Amino acid sequence: MESKAVVSLTNGKKAFGDNEVLKDISLTVNAGDVLAIIGPSGSGKSTLLRCINQLETPSGGEIVFHGQNVVGTGNLSAYRAKVGMVFQSYDLFPHMDVMANLTLGPTKALKRPRAEVEAEAVKALERVGLGDRIHATPNQLSGGQKQRVALVRAMLMHPEVLLLDEITAALDPEMVREVLEVVLDLARGGMTMLIVTHEMRFAEAVADRVIFLENGGIVEESAPETFFHQPKTERAAQFLQSFDYKR
Numbered sequence: 001m002e003s004k005a006v007v008s009l010t011n012g013k014k015a016f017g018d019n020e021v022l023k024d025i026s027l028t029v030n031a032g033d034v035l036a037i038i039g040p041s042g043s044g045k046s047t048l049l050r051c052i053n054q055l056e057t058p059s060g061g062e063i064v065f066h067g068q069n070v071v072g073t074g075n076l077s078a079y080r081a082k083v084g085m086v087f088q089s090y091d092l093f094p095h096m097d098v099m100a101n102l103t104l105g106p107t108k109a110l111k112r113p114r115a116e117v118e119a120e121a122v123k124a125l126e127r128v129g130l131g132d133r134i135h136a137t138p139n140q141l142s143g144g145q146k147q148r149v150a151l152v153r154a155m156l157m158h159p160e161v162l163l164l165d166e167i168t169a170a171l172d173p174e175m176v177r178e179v180l181e182v183v184l185d186l187a188r189g190g191m192t193m194l195i196v197t198h199e200m201r202f203a204e205a206v207a208d209r210v211i212f213l214e215n216g217g218i219v220e221e222s223a224p225e226t227f228f229h230q231p232k233t234e235r236a237a238q239f240l241q242s243f244d245y246k247r
């Protein structure tokens with residue numbers, strides 16, 4: 001059965017003044033795909049996700065969601081409810097406890113009954129090992145716990161696509177694994193995701209495809225077994241060598 005495109009970007013461009021950050025980026029994400037987007041700092045990875053989510057308006061090109069171009073359409077709240085995003089900074093409301101953080105979006109934006117959302121939130125927190133932290137405030141949580149709450153919050157909006165932007169970058173090494181296990185579980189469940197990460201072993205484990213971005217353009221796009229072991233481009237091979245710490 002042929003996979004169905006959920007979201008695609010065609011000839012995507014983004015410039016800030018004279019600085020062209022994205023240059024003619026084209027990619028297609030099918031239902032259930034997990035794309036890992038990697039590359040050096042400043043290559044445009046986060047800007048790419050922000051453009052797909054429409055937090056940034058592309059300077060050119062089309063973003064098509066289920067056959068409809070969403071650039072400049074104005075109905076961003078409905079689109080963003082279907083294309084969720086999680087950031088490295090968690091963005092939890094500090095004055096609210098975990099449950100209040102989780103229920104705000106679904107009850108306000110989606111108008112779902114509070115009792116229904118709370119029941120789903122309890123189950124989701126238990127699945128990510130936070131069943132006992134329902135009434136904790138963000139300052140009572142570790143970085144890894146905050147990021148797991150942020151992931152649950154995004155999933156409670158029932159997105160079709162999830163964008164993850166360096167969600168482990170601010171975490172201590174021992175906290176990285178607990179967050180990545182949640183993402184791996186989402187991938188096993190068929191969640192469509194675009195993941196910007198500097199965790200190469202994780203990218204290899206979770207992704208169906210790897211996109212290597214540099215200077216705002218796609219240098220290489222391939223399956224993880226190809227990219228990480230027999231990269232097609234010399235530049236990708238050089239980049240991967242920077243993660244090899246053999247004595």
